[in-house]
Amino acid sequence: xxxxxxxxxxxxxxxxxxxxxxxxxxxxxxxxxxxxxxxxxxxxxxxxxxxxxxxxxxxxxxxxxxxxxxxxxxxxxxxxxxxxxxxxxxxxxxxxxxxxxxxxxxxxxxxxxxxxxxxxxxxxxxxxxxxxxxxxxxxxxxxxxxxxxxxxxxx
Numbered sequence: 032x033x034x035x036x037x038x039x040x041x042x043x044x045x046x047x048x049x050x051x052x053x054x055x056x057x058x059x060x061x062x063x064x065x066x067x068x069x070x071x072x073x074x075x076x077x078x079x080x081x082x083x084x085x086x087x088x089x090x091x092x093x094x095x096x097x098x099x100x101x102x103x104x105x106x107x108x109x110x111x112x113x114x115x116x117x118x119x120x121x122x123x124x125x126x127x128x129x130x131x132x133x134x135x136x137x138x139x140x141x142x143x144x145x146x147x148x149x150x151x152x153x154x155x156x157x158x159x160x161x162x163x164x165x166x167x168x169x170x171x172x173x174x175x176x177x178x179x180x181x182x183x184x185x186x
Contacts, residue, residue, distance in 0.1 A: 038106075045105050049098075060095055062102055069103035069137035069148070076132050087127040092152055096121055096163035099136035100148035104167055107141050111171050114146065118166040130155040144169050 046062040055061060059075040074080075074095045076087040097119050104114050136150040145168055152161040 042106060045102070049102055055098070058091065058094060060098060065106065066135070066137070069135065070099060072099045072102065072134045072136070074132040074134075076127070076129055078129060081129060084126070085129070087129060087132065089121070089123055092123065092127060092132065092161050093119065093121045093163070095132055095134045096136075096150040096152055096161060097165065099134040099150040099152075100163065100165040101167065103136035103138050103148055103150070104141070104146050107138055107146070108169065111173065112169055113172060114167040114169050116165055117145065117168040119163060120165070121161055121163045123161050125158060125160050127152070127154045127160040132160070141169075 042065040046065070049055060050061045058080070059077070060072060061074075062070055062072050064071040072095055074091065076091055080087050080091040082088040097116055100119075101114065101116060108114060132152055132154060134150050134152045136148060139147040139149055141147075145166055148165045148167060150163045150165075151159055152163070154160050
C-alpha cells in the first residue's frame with residue numbers, strides 16, 4: 032500500500048471513530064470529508080437544536096465549530112499525542128435556521144504544545160453563519176489518540 036492509500040485509510044478510520052461517538056450521534060453531527068489541511072463536518076440541526084426564536088441554538092453552532100477544529104488537528108498529531116480545546120472563540124454572523132449545517136475546519140499553525148485552528152459554519156443555503164478560532168493544547172500520553180480508541184498507528 033502506498034503512502035496516499037495509507038493516509039486515506041487512516042483518515043477513514045478517524046472519521047469512523049469520530050462518527051461513532053455517542054455525542055456526535057446524539058446531536059446528529061458527522062465527519063464527511065478530510066481536506067488537505069482540515070476537515071468538513073455536518074450537523075442535521077432539527078427543532079431539538081433550536082433556541083427561543085426557532086433558529087439553531089448558538090451552542091449547537093459552537094459545538095460543530097469546536098469539533099471541526101479538533102478533528103482537523105488529529106491528522107497532524109504524533110502517535111503519542113492527543114489534543115483538547117484550550118480556547119474557543121465563535122463569532123456569530125447571522126441566524127442559522129433549522130436544517131443542515133456544514134463546517135469547514137483548517138489547521139493554521141501547529142507547535143510542540145499547541146495548535147491554532149479555524150472553522151467556518153454555513154447554513155443549508157451556503158451562507159456563512161459563524162466563524163470560529165480555536166487554540167488546542169497538545170498533550171502526550173502512551174498511546175496518544177490511540178489510547179482512547181483511536182486508530183492504531185498513522186502514516
